[in-house]
Amino acid sequence: MVPIQMVDLKRQYAKIKSQIDAGMQEVLESAAFINGAPVQLFGKELEAYLGIKHVINCANGTDALQIAMMAAGLQPGDEVITPSFTFIATAEVIALLNLKPVFVDIDPQTYCIDPTKIEAAITPKTKAIVPVHLYGHVCDMDAIMEVANKHNLLVIEDNAQAIGGTYTGKDGVTRKAGTIGHIGCTSFFPSKNLGCYGDGGALFTNDDAMAAQIRMVANHGQSARYYHDVVGVNSRLDTLQAVVLRVKLPLLDEYINARRKVADAYDAAFANHPQITTPFRAPYSYHVFHQYTLQIENVDRNAFVAYLAEKGVPAMIYYPVPAHKQKMFAAFGSDEFNLPITDELTTKVISLPIHTEMDDDQLRHIIESVLSYLK
Numbered sequence: 001m002v003p004i005q006m007v008d009l010k011r012q013y014a015k016i017k018s019q020i021d022a023g024m025q026e027v028l029e030s031a032a033f034i035n036g037a038p039v040q041l042f043g044k045e046l047e048a049y050l051g052i053k054h055v056i057n058c059a060n061g062t063d064a065l066q067i068a069m070m071a072a073g074l075q076p077g078d079e080v081i082t083p084s085f086t087f088i089a090t091a092e093v094i095a096l097l098n099l100k101p102v103f104v105d106i107d108p109q110t111y112c113i114d115p116t117k118i119e120a121a122i123t124p125k126t127k128a129i130v131p132v133h134l135y136g137h138v139c140d141m142d143a144i145m146e147v148a149n150k151h152n153l154l155v156i157e158d159n160a161q162a163i164g165g166t167y168t169g170k171d172g173v174t175r176k177a178g179t180i181g182h183i184g185c186t187s188f189f190p191s192k193n194l195g196c197y198g199d200g201g202a203l204f205t206n207d208d209a210m211a212a213q214i215r216m217v218a219n220h221g222q223s224a225r226y227y228h229d230v231v232g233v234n235s236r237l238d239t240l241q242a243v244v245l246r247v248k249l250p251l252l253d254e255y256i257n258a259r260r261k262v263a264d265a266y267d268a269a270f271a272n273h274p275q276i277t278t279p280f281r282a283p284y285s286y287h288v289f290h291q292y293t294l295q296i297e298n299v300d301r302n303a304f305v306a307y308l309a310e311k312g313v314p315a316m317i318y319y320p321v322p323a324h325k326q327k328m329f330a331a332f333g334s335d336e337f338n339l340p341i342t343d344e345l346t347t348k349v350i351s352l353p354i355h356t357e358m359d360d361d362q363l364r365h366i367i368e369s370v371l372s373y374l375k
């Protein structure tokens with residue numbers, strides 16, 4: 001059996017090697033390392049894929065979130081509502097900009113921010129909501145947009161884990177995750193569903209003025225060459241990374257299907273097990289399974305992870321400490337937030353390997369290993 005990894009990028013690369021190598025070679029020979037043609041072309045192709053007016057590439061997903069908040073003109077002291085049950089970057093950039101992260105609990109089924117709990121967290125200082133489509137499950141965007149519109153708040157979707165996922169609204173229209181709020185942000189970190197071979201990220205918006213502001217902030221606040229109107233950052237997608245993304249974007253739906261097949265097999269194997277809760281799929285969300293995350297009961301989770309490791313099955317805890325319990329936010333009094341669902345799920349979740357290259361032998365071995373421990 002081929003050794004099992006959380007994400008198997010080597011075997012994925014082997015299948016697209018000739019295209020990637022040829023594209024990279026061309027960049028090396030042209031020396032157009034910064035803003036080469038593939039960067040613009042990829043932006044256009046991603047716009048078409050997402051059905052959005054503007055894609056602005058940047059250096060990584062964390063930058064995308066920071067640039068979104070800067071472009072939106074958020075000011076020190078403004079409050080931003082976000083889940084604590086997320087990768088740290090979401091909340092970190094809020095604090096970095098001297099904004100205040102206000103953590104709201106998650107829905108125990110979807111792992112996404114609970115829209116019914118947002119309103120109670122709104123104060124006169126609240127300016128934005130940052131929902132996170134965690135593990136590839138798309139948040140209940142209608143409910144979030146309703147609260148946001150009522151209180152005139154900006155919605156910045158953290159779509160780092162759900163690119164290619166969709167949301168079907170009450171209007172019956174299906175839209176791509178990241179294109180429903182005012183700004184969408186994503187990451188092309190290698191292990192993401194659409195990953196490059198280094199760092200990369202992007203922002204999406206349908207708003208022309210916002211797009212212009214985002215482009216300016218991402219490029220040293222520059223409005224015309226060497227004229228700088230606002231304090232910005234330097235955040236670009238490398239040409240070499242754009243080459244990789246241009247090869248992989250046409251394969252994204254295929255990659256998502258491969259992940260969903262693995263998820264279906266796990267679901268079938270673990271259904272009705274008394275100690276296991278398999279991931280929920282809300283009818284409005286087309287889940288892209290960036291992670292396959294179980295909740296497990298009455299188990300010493302560390303011992304279970306160690307047992308799986310012994311069997312050659314990697315497993316991860318995403319995330320062992322929620323944002324509001326991180327030392328980073330001590331100054332914000334964040335540990336005083338009462339987030340019982342977040343606290344509980346943090347102790348129960350475990351993510352199994354899921355990727356585009358999983359074969360039947362590996363899948364069988366993972367399932368057998370899990371079930372041989374949780375009898």
Ligand SMILES: *Cc1c(COP(=O)(O)O)cnc(C)c1O
Nearest residue numbers: 060061062087089090160187189
């Ligand atoms: C990966 C990730 C980010 C950050 O992306 P980078 O490209 O690593 O900076 C932000 N939010 C979430 C939810 C992520 O999973």
